[in-house]
Amino acid sequence: MKKLLFSITALTLSTVLFAQDAQKKKASDVAKFKSETIDLGKIQQGNPTTATFSVTNIGAEPLIIEQANPTCGCTISDYTKEPIANGKAGSIKATYNAANVGAFEKHLTVKFAGVDEVKSITIKGEVIAKDAPAADAAVKPVPAEKAASAATATDAKAAEKKKQ
Numbered sequence: 001m002k003k004l005l006f007s008i009t010a011l012t013l014s015t016v017l018f019a020q021d022a023q024k025k026k027a028s029d030v031a032k033f034k035s036e037t038i039d040l041g042k043i044q045q046g047n048p049t050t051a052t053f054s055v056t057n058i059g060a061e062p063l064i065i066e067q068a069n070p071t072c073g074c075t076i077s078d079y080t081k082e083p084i085a086n087g088k089a090g091s092i093k094a095t096y097n098a099a100n101v102g103a104f105e106k107h108l109t110v111k112f113a114g115v116d117e118v119k120s121i122t123i124k125g126e127v128i129a130k131d132a133p134a135a136d137a138a139v140k141p142v143p144a145e146k147a148a149s150a151a152t153a154t155d156a157k158a159a160e161k162k163k164q
Contacts, residue, residue: 024116024117025059025114025115025116025117026115026117027110027112027115027117027118027119029058029059029115030057030058030059030061030063030112030114030115031055031056031057031058031059031063031112031119032055032056032058033053033054033055033056033119033121034053034054034055034056034089035053035054036053036119036120036121036122037121037122037123037124038051038052038053038094038122038123038124039123039124039125040096040123040124040125041125041126042125042126042127042128043096043098043125043126043127043128044098044127044128044130045098045099045100045101045127045128045129045130046098046099046130047098048095048096048097048098049095049096049098049125050093050094050095050096051093051094051095051096051123052091052092052093053091053092053093053094053121054089054090054091055080055084055089055090055091055092055110056084056087056088056089057084057085057086057087057088057089057090058086058087059086060086061086061114062083062084062085062086063083063084063090063112063113064083064084064112064113064114065079065080065081065084065090065092065110065111065112065113066111066112066113067109067110067111068092068094068108068109068110068111069108069109069111070094070106070107070108071106071107071108071109072106074096074097074099074100074106075094075095075096075097075106075108075123076094076095076097077092077093077094077095077108078092078093078095079091079092079093079110080092092108092110092121094106094108094121094123096123096125098127099127100127101127101128101129102126102127103124103125103126103127104123104124104125104126104127105122105123105124106122106123106124107120107121107122108120108121108122108123
């Protein structure tokens with residue numbers, strides 16, 4: 001009798017725990033990013049550059065961005081503070097302090113209200129020296145929208161080459 005009661009209790013607890021896990025919302029259930037990675041291209045040293053991520057509410061309730069935290073002190077962030085209505089878009093801005101020469105890849109962790117999962121978004125690029133030769137010094141930051149569309153075009157070309 002004790003074994004039967006123990007088995008029923010264990011089965012009930014397991015069912016309840018699995019049901020709770022199935023009900024947890026994921027970031028992909030409530031938000032869709034236009035691009036999760038933005039390549040800023042070549043930027044000049046000492047010129048802080050900003051990437052803007054567009055996030056659309058695909059859930060049924062207003063979307064609230066609780067946090068958008070950079071993973072290092074060389075990047076600062078700002079984001080839409082008011083609730084984002086269903087079907088509407090908000091933004092997350094990441095400004096990278098281009099102090100050190102070389103390639104970089106920086107991440108921000110994004111937390112949405114009511115969602116346990118934390119989403120990671122990325123900015124990357126290359127910082128060139130202030131006193132670089134004229135050809136490199138003329139490089140200007142690429143707007144985030146153009147960088148995202150260029151990345152998509154590059155991905156499409158790569159996929160096309162693989163098919164051949």
